[in-house]
Amino acid sequence: CGKVMNKVVEFPIKLKKLGQDDPRRVVHSLKVGLAVLLVSLLYYVQPFYNGLGDTTMWAVITVVVVFEFSVGATLGRGLNRILATFLAGALGFGVHHLASISGEIGHPILIGIFVFLLAASVTFIRFFPRMKARFDYGLLIFILTFCLISVSGYREEEILEMAHKRVSTILIGAFTAVFVCIFICPVWAGDDLHNLVANNIEKLGSFLEGFGDEYFKVAGNGESNRAHLQGYTSVLNSKQSEETQANFARWEPRHGKFRYRHPWRHYLKIGNLNQQCAYRIETLNGYLNSEIQTPLNIQSNKVQELCMKMSSESGKALKELAWALKTMTEPCAAASSHITKSRAAANNLTSMFRTSAAAAAGEGGYQVRLQDMVPA
Amino acid sequence: CGKVMNKVVEFPIKLKKLGQDDPRRVVHSLKVGLAVLLVSLLYYVQPFYNGLGDTTMWAVITVVVVFEFSVGATLGRGLNRILATFLAGALGFGVHHLASISGEIGHPILIGIFVFLLAASVTFIRFFPRMKARFDYGLLIFILTFCLISVSGYREEEILEMAHKRVSTILIGAFTAVFVCIFICPVWAGDDLHNLVANNIEKLGSFLEGFGDEYFKVAGNGESNRAHLQGYTSVLNSKQSEETQANFARWEPRHGKFRYRHPWRHYLKIGNLNQQCAYRIETLNGYLNSEIQTPLNIQSNKVQELCMKMSSESGKALKELAWALKTMTEPCAAASSHITKSRAAANNLTSMFRTSAAAAAGEGGYQVRLQDMVPA
Numbered sequence: 001c002g003k004v005m006n007k008v009v010e011f012p013i014k015l016k017k018l019g020q021d022d023p024r025r026v027v028h029s030l031k032v033g034l035a036v037l038l039v040s041l042l043y044y045v046q047p048f049y050n051g052l053g054d055t056t057m058w059a060v061i062t063v064v065v066v067f068e069f070s071v072g073a074t075l076g077r078g079l080n081r082i083l084a085t086f087l088a089g090a091l092g093f094g095v096h097h098l099a100s101i102s103g104e105i106g107h108p109i110l111i112g113i114f115v116f117l118l119a120a121s122v123t124f125i126r127f128f129p130r131m132k133a134r135f136d137y138g139l140l141i142f143i144l145t146f147c148l149i150s151v152s153g154y155r156e157e158e159i160l161e162m163a164h165k166r167v168s169t170i171l172i173g174a175f176t177a178v179f180v181c182i183f184i185c186p187v188w189a190g191d192d193l194h195n196l197v198a199n200n201i202e203k204l205g206s207f208l209e210g211f212g213d214e215y216f217k218v219a220g221n222g223e224s225n226r227a228h229l230q231g232y233t234s235v236l237n238s239k240q241s242e243e244t245q246a247n248f249a250r251w252e253p254r255h256g257k258f259r260y261r262h263p264w265r266h267y268l269k270i271g272n273l274n275q276q277c278a279y280r281i282e283t284l285n286g287y288l289n290s291e292i293q294t295p296l297n298i299q300s301n302k303v304q305e306l307c308m309k310m311s312s313e314s315g316k317a318l319k320e321l322a323w324a325l326k327t328m329t330e331p332c333a334a335a336s337s338h339i340t341k342s343r344a345a346a347n348n349l350t351s352m353f354r355t356s357a358a359a360a361a362g363e364g365g366y367q368v369r370l371q372d373m374v375p376a
Numbered sequence: 377c378g379k380v381m382n383k384v385v386e387f388p389i390k391l392k393k394l395g396q397d398d399p400r401r402v403v404h405s406l407k408v409g410l411a412v413l414l415v416s417l418l419y420y421v422q423p424f425y426n427g428l429g430d431t432t433m434w435a436v437i438t439v440v441v442v443f444e445f446s447v448g449a450t451l452g453r454g455l456n457r458i459l460a461t462f463l464a465g466a467l468g469f470g471v472h473h474l475a476s477i478s479g480e481i482g483h484p485i486l487i488g489i490f491v492f493l494l495a496a497s498v499t500f501i502r503f504f505p506r507m508k509a510r511f512d513y514g515l516l517i518f519i520l521t522f523c524l525i526s527v528s529g530y531r532e533e534e535i536l537e538m539a540h541k542r543v544s545t546i547l548i549g550a551f552t553a554v555f556v557c558i559f560i561c562p563v564w565a566g567d568d569l570h571n572l573v574a575n576n577i578e579k580l581g582s583f584l585e586g587f588g589d590e591y592f593k594v595a596g597n598g599e600s601n602r603a604h605l606q607g608y609t610s611v612l613n614s615k616q617s618e619e620t621q622a623n624f625a626r627w628e629p630r631h632g633k634f635r636y637r638h639p640w641r642h643y644l645k646i647g648n649l650n651q652q653c654a655y656r657i658e659t660l661n662g663y664l665n666s667e668i669q670t671p672l673n674i675q676s677n678k679v680q681e682l683c684m685k686m687s688s689e690s691g692k693a694l695k696e697l698a699w700a701l702k703t704m705t706e707p708c709a710a711a712s713s714h715i716t717k718s719r720a721a722a723n724n725l726t727s728m729f730r731t732s733a734a735a736a737a738g739e740g741g742y743q744v745r746l747q748d749m750v751p752a
Contacts, residue, residue, distance in 0.1 A: 018500070
C-alpha cells in the first residue's frame, strides 16, 4: 500500500521532469489536442457532415494515427497513408469489378484468393530492411484498405462512393495533422539529427581533453571530474536513434539551413565513426578504474607530458570539428593545428620507445590506439 | 534504364534470400493471409453480417493491425487494443451522456473541451519510457476510440450500440489474430531473446579462442580465419533488439521451457555484459589490423604461450557458459576450470612483468583488460 502511495506521489514529479527535460513534449501534446479538435469540427459543421456522413471518423482516425513528434515522421506517415489508400483503393475496386462479373459463386471465391495472396505477399515485402525503414506503415495500410474495399464490396452497392469518401477523409485528416505539425512550433527531425551528431563529437572531445589530467591525477580533485567524463557513454548506443532520425529527415522539406535533399546519410557515416571512437574511449576509460598503478617509469615527466598532449590535443581537435559541424562552417585552421600537435606528440612518443626497446611492446599498442582516434 | 533493369532482375533474388535467411518469414506471411481470409468470412456468412453490419470492417482492420511476427508482439498489441477500446468506449459514453444533458449549445463545447484535454494529456503520457515500451499502442487507441465515440455521439443516436459493436468486432479480430499466431507455427519472442543472448556469448568466446593464433600468426593461413573472428561485431549493436524482444516476451504465456514470469530482464543484464565485453574485444581486434609489428621480446616463447592461454581459456569458458545458457543447465565444472586456468596464466604474466619492471607499464594494462572479460 505504501508502495502504491509512493508511486502516486512520484507521478506528478515525474510528469514535471518529463516536461522540463524537453519542453517540446508539452507543446507537441497540445498540438495533438488542437489537431483532433480541428478535425472534430467536421462533425459539427452541417455541410461537411452532409457530404461525408459516417466516414468523417476516418479523418479523426487519420489525425490521431498520423501525428508524430517530428515533422519528418508526420509527413512520412501521412504520405504513406494517402498513397497506400489511393493505390489499394484503386486495386481493390479493380478486383471487385473483376470478381463481380464472374457470377454468384465465383465472386466470393475469387475475392478470397486475391485477399489471401495480396495480404501474404505484401506482408513478406515488409521484411525488406529498406521497405521497413521508409514504407512499413504504407504497406500495412495498403493491405488494410485493399481488404476493406474488395471484401466489403461484396455487400456494399456503392463501392466507388465508399472508396472516394475514404480517400477524401484521409486526405483531410492527413493535411490537418501535417498543417498543425509544420506551422505551430515545428520539431524537425533533421535539426535533431544534426545536433545529436555534433554533440556526440563534442562529448568524445571532452573525454579526451580531460582524460590526461584524470589518468595522471594532475587535477587531483577525484570523483567529481570523473563523472563529468562519462558523457561519452551515450554515444555507444546512439546508432539506432540516428538511423531513425535520418529516415524521418528525408521526408522533410527545406527548412532553416537544410535543403530538401540534404545529405543525411553522411551524418550516419560520421555517427559510425563516433561509435568506433567511443568503443576505444570505453577501453581507455577502463584504465581509469583499473587497480593497476601507473608504473613509475611512465610517470617520468617527458612521457606524461607527451601522453597528455596527445590526448588533450586530439580532444580539442574533435571539439573544433563539432563546433564547425554545429555552425555548418568550414573547420577552422585551429582544428588541423591541434591534430598536427597531437600527431607530433604521438610520433615523439613512438621514437622515444623505439630507442628504449624494452618498453616498446605495450606502449606501442597504447599509442596506436590514440592515433587511431585522431582521424575520427 | 540499365539500372532499373538490374533492380528488377535482382528483386526475386533478394526475395529468395530474405526467405532463406529466416524461413519463418514465409510462414508468417502465409499466416497473415490466412487470418485476413478467416475474418473476411464474417462478411460472407449471413447471420454474422446481419448482426454486425458495417462494423464488420473493424474486425478486418484489427487483424491486419494487430498481427505481428512474434506471439508476444501480437498478444501485446491485441490486449492493448481490446483494453484501450473498452476503457475509452466507456469513458466516451460517459462524457457523451454528461454533455448531452447540458443543452443544445453546451453539448459541442463540452465535448470539444474534453477531447482536447484527453488527447493532449494522453499524448504526453506516451512520452514516459515505461509506458512507451509496453502500452504505446494502447494509449494511441485510447485517444482514437474516445474521440470517435464522444464526437460521433453528437450525430449518432444509437451510440451505445455503436460502442458495443466496436468492442465486439475488435474482440473477434484480435482473437482471430492471436489464435492463428499461437496455433500455427508460433514464433516466440522469448525463444528468440534466449537464443540471441546465448549466441552472442558464443561469438565472443569464438573470438577470444581464435585471437591468440591470429595475433601471433601461429596458424598462418591469413585472411580466411580473420573474417571468421568478426562475428562479434553484431554483439556491439544488439542492445536495441534485446530490449524489444524482452518487452514482447513479457506478454507471452508459458511455452516450452519458459514459465509465464520467466526472468526476462536478466537476459538484458547478460546482454549488457556481452556488450561491455564486445567493446573490449573491438579494441583487441584493432591490434590485429595495426601496422605495428609485435616486438621480438614479446614473441619469446614464454610470454606468447601465456597470452595465448589466457585468451583461449577465457574464450572456452565463455563458450561453456553459452552452452549452459542455451540448454538451461547448470554451467559444468569445465567452465570454472577454464576460468581458473586463464586467471593463472594472467597472474603468471603479471608476476613475470613485475620482475622485469621496464615492460610492466603496457602489458599490465593489456592483462587487466583480459581479466575484466573473464567474469562476463
